[in-house]
Every structure is written in C-alpha cells, then in structure tokens.
Amino acid sequence: MRARPTLEKVAARAGVSRATASRVINGSTRVAPQIREAVNRAVDELGYVPNQAARSLVTQRADSIALVFPEPSTRVFSDDPTFGGIIRGVSMEFEEADKQLVLMLAGTEGSYRRVERYATNGHVDGVIVASMHGSDPLPAILARRGVPVVCSGRPTMAGELPYVDMDNVGGAERAVRHLLERGRRRIAAIAGPQDMVAGIDRLTGYRNVLRDSDRRSIVAVGDFTRESGTAAMRHLLADDPELDAVFAANDLMALGALRALRDAGRSVPGDVAVVGFDDIPAASYAEPPLTTVRQPTEEMGRWLARMVLGLEERGPVVLPTELVVRESTRAA
Amino acid sequence: MRARPTLEKVAARAGVSRATASRVINGSTRVAPQIREAVNRAVDELGYVPNQAARSLVTQRADSIALVFPEPSTRVFSDDPTFGGIIRGVSMEFEEADKQLVLMLAGTEGSYRRVERYATNGHVDGVIVASMHGSDPLPAILARRGVPVVCSGRPTMAGELPYVDMDNVGGAERAVRHLLERGRRRIAAIAGPQDMVAGIDRLTGYRNVLRDSDRRSIVAVGDFTRESGTAAMRHLLADDPELDAVFAANDLMALGALRALRDAGRSVPGDVAVVGFDDIPAASYAEPPLTTVRQPTEEMGRWLARMVLGLEERGPVVLPTELVVRESTRAA
DNA sequence: AATCTTCCAGAGAGCGCTCTCACAGCTTCG
DNA sequence: CGAAGCTGTGAGAGCGCTCTCTGGAAGATT
Numbered sequence A, B: 001m002r003a004r005p006t007l008e009k010v011a012a013r014a015g016v017s018r019a020t021a022s023r024v025i026n027g028s029t030r031v032a033p034q035i036r037e038a039v040n041r042a043v044d045e046l047g048y049v050p051n052q053a054a055r056s057l058v059t060q061r062a063d064s065i066a067l068v069f070p071e072p073s074t075r076v077f078s079d080d081p082t083f084g085g086i087i088r089g090v091s092m093e094f095e096e097a098d099k100q101l102v103l104m105l106a107g108t109e110g111s112y113r114r115v116e117r118y119a120t121n122g123h124v125d126g127v128i129v130a131s132m133h134g135s136d137p138l139p140a141i142l143a144r145r146g147v148p149v150v151c152s153g154r155p156t157m158a159g160e161l162p163y164v165d166m167d168n169v170g171g172a173e174r175a176v177r178h179l180l181e182r183g184r185r186r187i188a189a190i191a192g193p194q195d196m197v198a199g200i201d202r203l204t205g206y207r208n209v210l211r212d213s214d215r216r217s218i219v220a221v222g223d224f225t226r227e228s229g230t231a232a233m234r235h236l237l238a239d240d241p242e243l244d245a246v247f248a249a250n251d252l253m254a255l256g257a258l259r260a261l262r263d264a265g266r267s268v269p270g271d272v273a274v275v276g277f278d279d280i281p282a283a284s285y286a287e288p289p290l291t292t293v294r295q296p297t298e299e300m301g302r303w304l305a306r307m308v309l310g311l312e313e314r315g316p317v318v319l320p321t322e323l324v325v326r327e328s329t330r331a332a
Numbered sequence C: 001a002a003t004c005t006t007c008c009a010g011a012g013a014g015c016g017c018t019c020t021c022a023c024a025g026c027t028t029c030g
Numbered sequence D: 001c002g003a004a005g006c007t008g009t010g011a012g013a014g015c016g017c018t019c020t021c022t023g024g025a026a027g028a029t030t
Helices: A007-014 A018-025 A033-046 A052-059 A071-078 A081-097 A109-119 A138-144 A168-181 A197-212 A226-239 A251-263 A281-285 A297-308 B007-014 B018-025 B033-046 B052-059 B071-078 B081-097 B109-119 B138-144 B168-181 B197-212 B226-239 B251-263 B281-285 B297-308
Strands: A064-070 A100-106 A127-129 A149-152 A163-166 A187-191 A218-221 A245-248 A273-275 A292-294 A317-319 A322-324 B064-070 B100-106 B127-129 B149-152 B163-166 B187-191 B218-221 B245-248 B273-275 B292-294 B317-319 B322-324
Touching: A007 A018, A007 A033, A018 A033, A052 B052, A064 A081, A064 A109, A081 A100, A081 A297, A081 B100, A100 A109, A100 B081, A109 A138, A127 A138, A127 A297, A138 A149, A149 A297, A163 A168, A163 A297, A168 A187, A168 A197, A168 A245, A168 A273, A168 A292, A168 A322, A187 A197, A187 A226, A187 A251, A218 A226, A226 A245, A226 A251, A245 A251, A251 A273, A251 A281, A281 B281, A297 A317, B007 B018, B007 B033, B018 B033, B064 B081, B064 B109, B081 B100, B081 B297, B100 B109, B109 B138, B127 B138, B127 B297, B138 B149, B149 B297, B163 B168, B163 B297, B168 B187, B168 B197, B168 B245, B168 B273, B168 B292, B168 B322, B187 B197, B187 B226, B187 B251, B218 B226, B226 B245, B226 B251, B245 B251, B251 B273, B251 B281, B297 B317
Parallel strands: A064 A100, A064 A127, A127 A149, A149 A163, A163 A317, A187 A218, A187 A245, A245 A273, B064 B100, B064 B127, B127 B149, B149 B163, B163 B317, B187 B218, B187 B245, B245 B273
Antiparallel strands: A100 B100, A292 A322, B292 B322
16 A cells, blocks of 8 residues: 655646645635635545544544443344434434444443543543433433433433433323224234333333323233243133234234234134334234334434534434334224 | 533542543553542542543544445445444444444535545544546545545545455356256346446456356346346347346345346246345345345455454455355256 | 563644644735 | 724644653662
C-alpha cells in the first residue's frame, strides 16, 4: 500500500496552505471558487482521504457511535428480525451522517465494563443500547457520565433516558380487539416474561381490552421461547377447555401454542384462533399462517440513530405497530 | 463530563515522565517494579484510559476491523442465523484481542465506494467481507490495495484471497447419502442460485452422491426463498411423480417444498423424505421437523476474526458441517 | 581500580489534522 | 484621500500519544 497522501501534500499540489485545504475539505464557504476548485482537483488526483485519527484528536469527536446488544438477547439474533431491522435502520442514517457503527456485544461482566470504559472515554460520540431488559443499568451509567445515550425499548428505571419503543400496548389491544371482532368470546393470553417491558406492556394491552369488554382474562406466562408457548398453551387448555382464542405475546410462543393445539386435536382457526406478535418470517410460513402484530424495526433503527446524533428531540418516541391478519384468526 | 485525564496527568501524579508512564501502560517489561506500581496507582486513581485517536495517529493502527455485509444479503438477516452466528464469533475473538468491530452494510453503489475508501485509508486494520456472492469484487480490490481481507465463503474469482467456508459439498453429500441409507430411491434436488458458491457447491455434493450410486439426478433451481422452494417442488412433482425424496439446498426452500408436498397430498416422510440445509430455527419447528445440515457459524466467525488479525495462517479454511436428523427423513 | 556493559528513565520530535489569530488586499465611507 | 470594515489566506500552536535517542547509574569484567 503506497503511503496515504496527507493534507500537506494536497495543499502543496493545489498551491495553497494546509489551512485553506482544510477549509475546502470541511466545506467552509469562505474560500475563493478557483482555489476551492484547485484543492478539490488535488484531492481527486491524489485520492486523498482525511485521517480520522488526526481529525478526532483535535476535534474531540470520534464520528462513530456504539450500538450495544446485550449478549443474552443476541442469542435470539437468528430468530428475531428485530435486531436485523434495527441495524439496517441505524446504518442507513449513519451512512447519511457519515458516522461509523461500532457494534458491541455486552453481557458478560468483563465486556460490560469494557463497554462502559470505551464509551465514557471519547471513543464514540454516543451509544445506542438495544436492551430487552428495561432494567439494564448500562444506559443510566453512561448518561450520568455525560455520554449521549438512547435506548431501544422503554427502560424501566428510566430517569430521563430518551428512548424509542414500539407501541406494545396498542398493538396488543389491537390484536385482542381483532379477536373479539371475529366473534371470539373466551380469549386467553400467553404472556411474556414480566421483567421485560415488552412482556409487561403486551399483557397490559390484553388486559385493557378484556376489562373494557367485561370478559375474564386467562393468562399463562412464558419466556418468549417456542417451548414455553407450547407448555403455556397446554396449561391454558387444561384450565379452560372452552377457550376459543389465544393472544401470544410473541410469535415464537404463538408457534409453540399452535403445536400444543394440534397435539390436543384443536383446529386453528376452527376451534381456536391464534394471534402472535412481532411478525417474524416464520409466522407467515406457519400452518396456518399466523395473524400477528408487525413492528417497524427499521424505522426504529432510524429513530434511534437520529436521536443519538442529536438530529431529533431527545424525548421518548413510540412507534405504531400494525396488525397483520392471516389465516390463524379467520372467523370460526 | 469532566475532562478526561491525559497521560501527562498520570505521569505527573506518579512522579515520572510521560514516556515512562506510556511504557507501563503498554506493558513494557523494562520498568522498575515500584515505578510501575506508582503509575498503575495513578491510572486507577484518575480513571485514565488512553485516547485511541492519539494512539492511532502515531501507531498507524486503528485497532478496529470492519465487517462488511452486502446489503442484499442483509435482507435475509432475519431469516438466516448465519450472520448472527458470525457476528457473535467475530465479537468474541475481537473482545479478546481488544479490537473494535465496525459494521458496514454495503451494496448500493455509494456505500460500496464508501467501504472501499474507508478501508483503504487506515481507518481499520483489516476487513472481513461476508459476501454471499463469490463474485463480489470488493475483497479483491481491498487486497490489491494492501488491506488485510478475509472472505466468508469461497470467492469465485479467488486469486489468493484467504477465506473461511463451510463444507457445503460434504454437507450435501452427507445429506443425500442419508436419504439413500433410509431407502430412498428417487432423490430430487432443489438447487440454489448457481451464481452463489453455496448454491453451486451444494448441488455438486448432490450430484457426486447420485453419480456414485448410478441414480438419475432430478434438479429444479430456486433462489433460496421459501416461495421458490414451493414452485420448484411443484415442478419436480410434475416431472417425476414417483420421486420419494428431496434434497433442498437450504431450509427455507425445504420449508417451501413441504408446503407444496402437503398441497399435493403427499405425506412427509411417508411418501417423500425432505432434507434441508442451514438448520435455521424454523427447521425444527416445521411440521414435520426438518432433517438438515448444521453449519458452525460461530466457529466461522472466530476463524474469520483470527485470520484477519493474523493470528492464523491465511490459507483457506473449510469447516465441517453436521447432519441433524429429524422427522422429515424417517424411514418410509 | 578503571573500563565496559547493561538497564532504566527522561527529553523531545512528530503523527495529521483543525482552528485561532494575524495580516494582506480590497471595498466603502466620512 | 485616509480610516475603517470586510474577506480570504497563511502561520503556527497544539490535540495526546508513541518511540527513538540520549544520558546517568549500577553492575560486570579485566
């Protein structure tokens, strides 16, 4: 690799001073057109690209932002399109803003402190924490240290932490209301873990609608895995054999429920209607294809990016979710 | 945020020169124990962390490495655990080596050049290109420019490019042999795109085994999507209604095939056995659960990382795949 | 005892860039 | 016609760090 040209070389070739070359490159308006032209030509000819390290050293900016995933949830990476969507959205915005995305997987004790050190020492201009557990202490710590932080998902111990979240409550309400509209009467729920905001909120949505309709709520709690969905469904069938619909707090559990129902000889949607949440790819492949609530993950990534970049008000943002109706809730 | 302490401060507090403080921090052995002690104490007391920009400026190293995903394949992110696994493996190794992972999604014309510029200008110490298309020109360009590059998946226009790949041929052979062992006689294949190395190699594996067994190969080509799997399966059934097994080049297409078979009234595995490739989560949820070939994605990530860091011989590495037997290939 | 090594610490240069400040050339106005 | 105001350019000081080079003290060798 031939030596990279420096600003000095560019200036020399353009016949100007380093300062002026710098001005042109950083888009200052106070430069005479022909000089600007000359510098730009020199840049092109030499294939000059600024040395980020040197620039950072003086500007005190890193021009890069960390996106932190807690390792446990990263396990789900493969099953859950949320992360992929967020990454895509974030990248798009960063590309426009010319920032780099530094991906960090935290979770173990060591890596956790590593993220903290890394972030609190000017290596990045901000941090996006994509934590599923609202109780993750990392965001608060970083915020206290003065690092711009944005959370994906409402943090439970939110002081003033800015966050972007999906409308989990609204999505759940919409889903359950849909079941009522389709004539279902005894609607059970398979809730998610109650230490995760998504788990709590989706159950809240379910309860809200049933309370309004004067119906009894029947709840089993799972842990967002398929297996837990199967187990929860079995419990629900044992508790209330008459149920004719289930709202699962995520698709994976809904898929598990589908299996339990099949094993129990119940037809879907004939005997029991099923709704999930997330709209993972497998939902549309399921037998029958699953009605579910779609989340605007890419949009979420874009918001996260713009907020951490300061392009957007730092208040909480809640993005709307959308009901996707498929076979599993066809009218009985 | 209070001002970060500099090396100068640390040195002053420890009562030594900047140079000596630097030596201690960078682990030079040639420092007297009590001085080393004093410096370390000062570092702790001040919470000092080296400024990476300043360090990079002089060392010409960035201590970070880019992981480039081509945008088109990123779409698959959600469906394909490969990327998640690779990311996890890479992160683990980088954490140990104290390198940062800069994630870049390329694919559009603009972002493509952006990656090139970014990488060829010392912002990163190396690049891992996770391209699905073996014909991606990026790795070769970077290599020519002197940037350490490692490809995930064998590049077709491989000059001397180091790469890490899965044993696609071997995995496919194993899968098809498994079908023969289970007594299947007319084994069709749903191939992947023939401009992708994975698509080509898996078909090769299939052909190898059938050639050896003197059986006729029956092939339909899909594009790795579920829908194409369904369509391909329909064609195969029309062409050869007698077939009793199908090898699909990935799980998504196998899932699609399952649907076509169900629609055609064929039972699986009663009438037709089905094997997939990848072992995506949905494979085990399928009805019936899918026999498939598992890939060591995390291991792949680790190899990629170690190779780009120069901790490993830069030759090609091919990782073994593993057959996972489930319901879909039970003996007829 | 004198010289040669060896070892450790400090001085200082400089990585490539931005940004403040000073200044030269020009217009504008009293 | 000279003072004042602009505008555009250059000079130069660092940003925080590493690393070479030098020197002095201590130990080894003759």
